[in-house]
Amino acid sequence: MSRGPELIITEKDNAARRIADILSGESATAERQNDVNVYKWGGKRCIGLSGHVVGVDFPAEYNDWRDVEPVELIDAPVTKEPTQEGIVAALRKLARNASRVVIATDYDREGELIGKEAYELVREVNEDAPIDRVRFSSITDNEVQEAFANPDELDFDLAAAGEARQVIDLTWGAALTRFLSLSARQLGDDFISVGRVQGPTLKLIVDREREIKAFDPEAYWELYGNLTKSGGDPFEARYFYLNDEGNEAERVWDGDVAEILTEALNAAEEAVVDDVRRRTRTDEPPTPFNTTAFIRAAGSLGYSAQRAMSLAEDLYTAGYVTYPRTDNTVYPEDLDPRELIEELSAASTFGSDAKGLLDADREIEPTEGDKETTDHPPIHPTGELPSASDLSEDEWEVYELIVRRFLATCAEPATWERLRVVALANGEASAIAERADGLAALRDPDEAAGPGDLAADGGLRLKANGKRLLEAGYHDVYPYRSSDERIVPDVEVGETLALDDRRTEAKETQPPRRYGQSRLIEEMEKRGVGTKATRHRTLEKLYDRNYIESDPPRPTRLAEAVVEAAEEFADHVVSEEMTAQLERDMQAIAAGEKDYDEVTAASRELLDRVFEDLTESREAVGDHLQKSLKADKTLGPCPECGADLLVRKSRQGSYFVGCDGYPDCEYTLPLPSTGKPLLLDETCEDHDLRHVKMLAGRKTFVHGCPQCKADAADEQEDEVIGVCPECGEGAASPRDGGGETADAGGELAIKRLRSGSRLVGCTRYPDCDYSLPLPRRGELEITDETCEEHDLPHLRVHSGDEPWELGCPICNYREFTARQEGSELQSVDGIGEKTAEKLQDAGVDGVTDLKDADPDELAADVDGVGPDTVRDWQANAD
DNA sequence: GCAAGGTC
Numbered sequence: 001m002s003r004g005p006e007l008i009i010t011e012k013d014n015a016a017r018r019i020a021d022i023l024s025g026e027s028a029t030a031e032r033q034n035d036v037n038v039y040k041w042g043g044k045r046c047i048g049l050s051g052h053v054v055g056v057d058f059p060a061e062y063n064d065w066r067d068v069e070p071v072e073l074i075d076a077p078v079t080k081e082p083t084q085e086g087i088v089a090a091l092r093k094l095a096r097n098a099s100r101v102v103i104a105t106d107y108d109r110e111g112e113l114i115g116k117e118a119y120e121l122v123r124e125v126n127e128d129a130p131i132d133r134v135r136f137s138s139i140t141d142n143e144v145q146e147a148f149a150n151p152d153e154l155d156f157d158l159a160a161a162g163e164a165r166q167v168i169d170l171t172w173g174a175a176l177t178r179f180l181s182l183s184a185r186q187l188g189d190d191f192i193s194v195g196r197v198q199g200p201t202l203k204l205i206v207d208r209e210r211e212i213k214a215f216d217p218e219a220y221w222e223l224y225g226n227l228t229k230s231g232g233d234p235f236e237a238r239y240f241y242l243n244d245e246g247n248e249a250e251r252v253w254d255g256d257v258a259e260i261l262t263e264a265l266n267a268a269e270e271a272v273v274d275d276v277r278r279r280t281r282t283d284e285p286p287t288p289f290n291t292t293a294f295i296r297a298a299g300s301l302g303y304s305a306q307r308a309m310s311l312a313e314d315l316y317t318a319g320y321v322t323y324p325r326t327d328n329t330v331y332p333e334d335l336d337p338r339e340l341i342e343e344l345s346a347a348s349t350f351g352s353d354a355k356g357l358l359d360a361d362r363e364i365e366p367t368e369g370d371k372e373t374t375d376h377p378p379i380h381p382t383g384e385l386p387s388a389s390d391l392s393e394d395e396w397e398v399y400e401l402i403v404r405r406f407l408a409t410c411a412e413p414a415t416w417e418r419l420r421v422v423a424l425a426n427g428e429a430s431a432i433a434e435r436a437d438g439l440a441a442l443r444d445p446d447e448a449a450g451p452g453d454l455a456a457d458g459g460l461r462l463k464a465n466g467k468r469l470l471e472a473g474y475h476d477v478y479p480y481r482s483s484d485e486r487i488v489p490d491v492e493v494g495e496t497l498a499l500d501d502r503r504t505e506a507k508e509t510q511p512p513r514r515y516g517q518s519r520l521i522e523e524m525e526k527r528g529v530g531t532k533a534t535r536h537r538t539l540e541k542l543y544d545r546n547y548i549e550s551d552p553p554r555p556t557r558l559a560e561a562v563v564e565a566a567e568e569f570a571d572h573v574v575s576e577e578m579t580a581q582l583e584r585d586m587q588a589i590a591a592g593e594k595d596y597d598e599v600t601a602a603s604r605e606l607l608d609r610v611f612e613d614l615t616e617s618r619e620a621v622g623d624h625l626q627k628s629l630k631a632d633k634t635l636g637p638c639p640e641c642g643a644d645l646l647v648r649k650s651r652q653g654s655y656f657v658g659c660d661g662y663p664d665c666e667y668t669l670p671l672p673s674t675g676k677p678l679l680l681d682e683t684c685e686d687h688d689l690r691h692v693k694m695l696a697g698r699k700t701f702v703h704g705c706p707q708c709k710a711d712a713a714d715e716q717e718d719e720v721i722g723v724c725p726e727c728g729e730g731a732a733s734p735r736d737g738g739g740e741t742a743d744a745g746g747e748l749a750i751k752r753l754r755s756g757s758r759l760v761g762c763t764r765y766p767d768c769d770y771s772l773p774l775p776r777r778g779e780l781e782i783t784d785e786t787c788e789e790h791d792l793p794h795l796r797v798h799s800g801d802e803p804w805e806l807g808c809p810i811c812n813y814r815e816f817t818a819r820q821e822g823s824e825l826q827s828v829d830g831i832g833e834k835t836a837e838k839l840q841d842a843g844v845d846g847v848t849d850l851k852d853a854d855p856d857e858l859a860a861d862v863d864g865v866g867p868d869t870v871r872d873w874q875a876n877a878d
Numbered sequence: 879g880c881a882a883g884g885t886c
Contacts, residue, residue: 011884011885012884012885012886013885013886014885048885049884049885050885051883051884051885051886052883052884052885053884055883056881057880058880063879065879065880070880073880084885106884110884111884113883113884114883162883166881166882166883168881169881169882169883170880170881170882171881173880173881173882174881175880176880176881177881178879178880181880188879189879191879193880193881194880195880195881195882196881196882197881197882197883198881198882313885313886317886325884325885530882530883531882531884533883533884534882534883534884537882537883538882
């Protein structure tokens with residue numbers, strides 16, 4: 001029996017460190033082994049994995065897509081190989097002489113599987129050491145001590161449930177993905193994928209798009225007026241009637257009726273209050289953040305799901321917030337909210353709001369959501385306070401959101417007072433309404449829900465709903481939810497109010513809206529599709545695969561074709577039922593009612609049947625996919641040969657427009673060099689080509705019709721504004737290594753390129769490629785002012801409301817690069833805006849310069865910075 | 879190169 005150390009294995013480094021701290025009383029020390037932290041104290045070692053360190057795949061002989069029929073993958077063997085070599089090697093080394101092993105991975109199904117993977121790796125090198133499993137629902141002193149005092153065994157059934165999922169996902173995903181890709185001859189980077197999670201997610205988006213396309217708008221009218229109590233402010237009131245079912249309705253569906261009602265409303269100058277109703281409503285504080293709720297809240301601050309998660313992960317790694325991937329919406333018992341609020345109250349920004357919660361003399365009882373899980377707590381601040389300069393602007397905004405959400409969950413409800421006033425306008429209206437009533441009945445005798453009761457005896461009904469915040473409650477600490485009031489004054493029944501600003505608005509019913517990213521993630525969660533850690537990544541994947549574009553995402557033709565093909569032949573893979581079925585099977589395996597073999601065999605049989613139909617229709621499916629792929633790239637007719645103009649990618653990776661008739665027709669048009677082209681539905685009237693938008697993150701812009709852009713550039717003469725500093729008269733030196741000499745007579749001119757971009761460049765291009773960038777938009781004015789240093793005119797740009805001064809194009813470019821270098825420096829941990837400026841003053845232009853600098857020399861040049869700080873930056877810059 | 883699930 002080996003007397004070596006005891007080995008504890010966790011799911012991630014962070015958990016390893018905290019568990020080591022707890023069990024060692026903070027005496028553990030960290031050591032690096034194969035780039036992995038190993039925590040060490042007494043006779044113990046603790047190592048953190050990185051989730052799964054082995055992955056399932058097919059044996060190498062199945063790798064060639066062309067050689068292997070996709071159908072063969074269904075019954076192909078599935079192997080498990082290390083994917084994280086360094087961690088696996090470190091684990092083996094530690095396990096070899098361990099006297100005992102404790103698996104302390106997350107307390108959920110995937111954690112059990114990761115634990116089993118570790119178990120198998122340990123057993124490969126150590127057959128004897130006992131292997132225990134500990135489970136705890138949060139990493140705190142009590143829970144961890146308790147769990148380690150009462151070790152359990154690994155649950156192999158639960159792990160087998162996870163393995164069944166892995167194999168089913170792999171066989172369905174790989175076989176169908178290869179089939180679709182091969183049938184459409186898409187074998188490069190642009191293969192056509194499907195899977196258990198991306199399938200139903202894509203169908204959700206495509207189905208909504210179908211609803212939108214099928215939508216038939218209907219016209220209706222709404223009537224409004226402003227009411228005023230004498231001496232008060234006007235408030236808006238809206239006309240309503242009672243429909244056939246006796247319910248209040250605001251939309252008038254008949255134009256003639258709307259006209260008669262408008263006439264009646266316009267004839268009225270006052271309205272008499274008929275009814276006043278007042279009630280108070282409590283507005284409960286929000287529940288704790290799980291991943292989905294967090295993504296949604298960050299979404300309303302303008303962050304994409306992917307960006308929000310990436311920021312939260314940074315904050316987690318830095319120790320400021322808890323683990324961001326969680327389904328849990330109930331704080332664990334060991335969280336003492338009062339203590340955490342006290343810690344937060346030391347912060348400058350939200351500290352006083354936190355204090356406010358403590359001052360109120362009451363028990364603090366945080367809200368609870370519906371879901372309670374055992375792996376991680378809801379996302380909340382740790383109490384470790386960053387200073388604003390430790391974080392980027394975005395990180396800070398997200399951090400503050402998480403802090404304020406926590407504070408809000410500990411705050412009191414808000415109370416609102418609702419006031420509803422109904423007033424009657426134009427006592428004559430009932431007679432008029434009778435006319436309208438008859439008219440509507442005449443027009444639409446079959447309509448089940450007719451116009452009903454258009455006016456009361458006293459006149460047309462107008463209603464106003466006011467709300468006033470009586471107790472702000474949680475709104476004081478959580479400004480992300482609207483606490484706007486709508487003021488309706490106190491009025492009494494019988495009181496006469498002035499009526500003016502009467503108006504009738506013609507409207508149309510709107511198609512359902514596209515799902516936004518956070519809404520999609522909510523829908524996925526609701527349907528049980530994907531997990532807290534993968535839902536946002538699935539959306540990212542759909543973008544990558546050219547299935548969706550823009551935000552809110554809309555499906556491409558390819559996506560529609562993939563969903564159509566799947567619906568016809570493999571409905572299971574685009575239906576949420578596949579996940580539901582799998583979930584039931586996994587539960588049965590975990591409960592010992594079914595086994596792994598039984599479940600995976602049944603799934604393979606189902607996939608076999610799918611392939612029977614699919615193989616017969618291979619050509620038709622491929623054809624349809626190819627047509628859709630082409631439609632996504634088609635702009636319109638080629639002006640030279642009439643074939644389709646398509647977006648193409650050059651060998652260098654840049655996009656351009658080329659003719660489908662190539663090589664017979666060589667017609668091309670350039671596209672801007674920044675971003676990825678997106679074809680809009682809007683077409684150019686002159687050239688019948690779809691407009692192009694260039695997607696480039698924040699720099700996204702609409703390029704428009706590429707033919708128009710090219711024509712405009714051809715028509716525009718270059719405008720000379722000075723002498724080329726590189727090859728013009730009096731230029732200082734020959735060009736570097738070019739062999740050409742200066743003073744070749746080059747001049748600088750404002751040019752417009754066929755790709756739509758604008759620049760100041762040398763007239764000797766391409767012999768001299770000196771150039772300076774100019775903004776894409778706005779009219780350029782050449783002013784009388786001259787730059788003394790460069791002898792060039794100052795430029796002014798007219799775009800938007802206010803013209804702005806670009807100044808000398810050389811000076812402008814110099815400032816621009818300085819800013820770029822500054823922001824590059826700021827990307828290094830520990831360097832803020834001010835420090836970046838100081839470094840630039842000391843001649844450090846960007847991160848490369850910083851890394852090359854001698855720490856002592858640089859420290860001497862920069863105030864208040866020592867050589868060690870410089871070394872820290874250099875380390876951080878790697 | 880395929881999936882989905884961990885983690886960074």
